[in-house]
Amino acid sequence: MKHFLMLGCSIILGLWSSTSLAETRVINSHGIAMHGDMKYGEDFTHFDYVNPDAPKGGTVTLASPSTFDSFNPDIPKGDSAANINLIYDTLLVSSADEPFTEYGLIAEKVEYPEDRSWIIFHINPKARFHDGEPIEASDVVFTFNQLVENGRPFYKAYYADIVNVEALDKQRVKFTARDNKNRELPLILGQLKVLPEHYWKDKDFAKSSLDIPLGSGPYKIKSFDSGKSVTFERVKDYWARDLPVHKGMYNYDTVHVSYYRDDTVMMEAFKGGRYDYREEISSKRWATEYTGKKYDSGKIIKKEIPHLNPTGMQSFVMNTRKDLFKDARVREALDYAFDFEWTNKQLFYGAYTRTNSFFSNSELAATGLPNEAELALLEPFREDLPQEIFTKVYRSPETDGSGNNRKNIRKAISLLKSAGWTFKGTELVNGETGKPFKFEILLYSKDFERIVLPYIKNLKRLGIEASARIVDTTNYIRIVREFDFDMIIGGFAQSNSPGNEQRDYWFSKFADHKGSRNLIGIRDPVIDHLIDKIINAQTREELVAACRAMDRVLLWGHYVIPQWHIDKHRIAYWNKFEQPKEPPLYGDVGFFTWWLKSGASDETHSDAADTDPATDNKPSDPKE
Structure with missing residues (x-):
């Protein structure tokens, strides 16, 4: 389906799809819930599942059983690097202790009628890309157009009910729906990452590339070895570091991701201390391979964490x-x-x-x-x-x-x-x-x-x-x-x-x-x-x-x-982390709410095995 999206401030195109201002109450809020009330009020300072005073610092090493040849996860071409979305901010952020509620990040507030036939995102004037350029409504319009026209087929399906997007001014972007029936639409628009138009305007968005992209998130790419590793570094002057939705999160200074030839090599690398944390998908490995002196002594922690996620x-x-x-x-x-x-x-x-x-x-x-x-x-x-x-x-x-x-x-x-x-x-x-x-x-x-x-x-x-x-x-x-x-x-x-x-x-x-x-x-x-x-x-x-x-x-x-x-996360990690008292109820285990213990080494462990990252790719693994 071809989406005809227009940039401008046309009063006519901005009209509500079904009701007028006199008939429908307009809501201005710091967030939006799919159903019911929001847990966190306008004056909240942080989510309950973080430690707002968590110290920053140190290096963690993760692993991926795949290769990569692209830093663009949004197109059907290429194999994108793991954790790449650490470099991007979204309009809103989902809380991990509510079924589906979002709060302001790039958009400091939202404005919408009760029937949700349109929504206006008010861009935080402090929002910045990593090069210091402000994030503006035109960047949101640009991003939406690129994803729908040149992105993975998923985006056309996901945003099929949007008939118009327009920048009302530099700080306000409005999305208009086909009708007032799609109650979820404002929230999935809140999930939209925002790409910098000034960076992409002279580049081919649809082309797979290892050019390091410009982002706005808590991390940026420091370096990479094609197909073998990527190193992310925390942005020291990150514009959103003190916002309630990010307080106490993204505490590691450096996140290094290594890629491995196969699961056996990757498992041996973990036991040898080549990386710090893993989630297990194999019941056989979970039952037979997470044993030994390092587990008995507490050097490596093995844990099952129940969750409330639908397992599909x-x-x-x-x-x-x-x-x-x-x-x-x-x-x-x-x-x-x-x-x-x-x-x-x-x-x-x-x-x-x-x-x-x-x-x-x-x-x-x-x-x-x-x-x-x-x-x-x-x-x-x-x-x-x-x-x-x-x-x-x-x-x-x-x-x-x-x-x-x-x-x-x-x-x-x-x-x-x-x-x-x-x-x-x-x-x-x-x-x-x-x-x-x-x-x-x-x-x-x-x-x-x-x-x-x-x-x-x-x-x-x-x-x-x-x-x-x-x-x-x-x-x-x-x-x-x-x-x-x-x-x-x-x-x-x-x-x-x-x-x-x-x-x-x-x-x-x-x-x-x-x-x-x-x-x-x-x-x-x-x-x-x-x-x-x-x-x-x-x-x-x-x-x-x-x-x-x-x-x-x-x-x-x-x-x-x-x-x-299975209704549990099966995780193992080297004993170098501290965790918040309350874990997230939904989503993942909240690894990016953790922080390193005082004195924990920033380097790989001294008993690291001599295993080499490799270059085979795998899609997201089903549980075996």
Whole structure:
């Protein structure tokens, strides 16, 4: 979709989309909440989950299992450096102890009508880029245009309901919505990072580059070794260091990020003291490798931290653009071949819970049968939906964990036969074409072979010839962006307040938009309708009902083979940090609210292992 965005102060273009000033109260505030009241008043001095007196100083070293060839995370080209958003400020900042509330950063206050059909961000006159130039409304307009026109496909979906953005003057920028239905829109606009127009005006924003960009955030890039490391240094005269939203945060003077060849090398580097902190995604490593004298003595701390984050849906993702996966009965049959209970017992040390919702670990997950509010959304489409939505509670197939899943295999065979597949000897073939049932599971990490291979063995019992192929990460990213795969292991992350990002996941329009996150290739007008209901929900109750209704439609469409989730952060770190008394309730563990102990070394540990950073890239890892 082409967005026609105009810069200027036109009174006509600035008119509200649905009501006039006389009819709607205009709110001026230091922040904005999705639903309900804000926790922090206008006079708040810091968030509760920070130490406002935390000392600054020292160096921390982090690690990434990837390479990089770009410092631009917002375009579909290239592999962007980890932690790059440390160099940028956003209009507003989300608090980590509320489901979805934002407070002023670049924008010191917001102005909007009760129906949220438009919003004006008032730029803090103190806001500065790292070169000292002021951040102005024109920079916001420039950024929005660049992201929508030249950025990742996500941005077009995310901001699709904005029809106009204009700089009213140097300090005020106004966004006007298509209508007054998208209650979330002001908050996702608050997430907008602001790029300097004067830096980018003579550069190609859409081109992948390792030119160090100009930012405005708490850190800037000090140096880098292409593909191997990036060093960020704290901006000593950072304009927002004393603002309430940043007080007590970003306490390290230097953040060094090293890149490693593979997970084994990276794990050994951590144990050898080459970097200071890691979050673990592998249950096997968590159970078997975080042991020894350094852990017993307290040199390295191992910790599990419960969280309230929705865990979304990690799964085997089937590409329904392929004829093989177009029939829901076939997709359901493939689910019956996956033995989660055996996998969890034998491979994961019982660490995980089977996922039965696209909004797992949250109140947004469908439970029981549809309630009255959900039925009101689903009933108009009853004839177009699987009837199980109205009569059954979705549960992924279960086994006794013994590895003998004959009952599920029989059920899978029955489903495949009903979909027109038949046996030719021990081989499953299409009843019309005679072609064998054959597909490939694409991987980028050898770690997942131990999960995929037992699944392939079970598929063999169905007469299906499946194979696993591991490719380097650069090729993996390219193949997935082009939708040129049969099946992958992927995830659909969710927040406590789903909204516009759902378009990028499931909306029909993005099924053929390469680079979008509609990996499955879903084209369903019912899901399109429910996405609109989620985006346009005016109350928390409406949002919950719409999410649960869509959850049911997605689940009973059998678009994925659900895997597992965990409601804890698994972290380990060298004992050189202090932490605030109150951890964040949502989001990550709050590493950038920590600070270094007095006397903690700024260098790597003396017993550092002789391991070398390397250059293989990986996308964000699903939990294994």
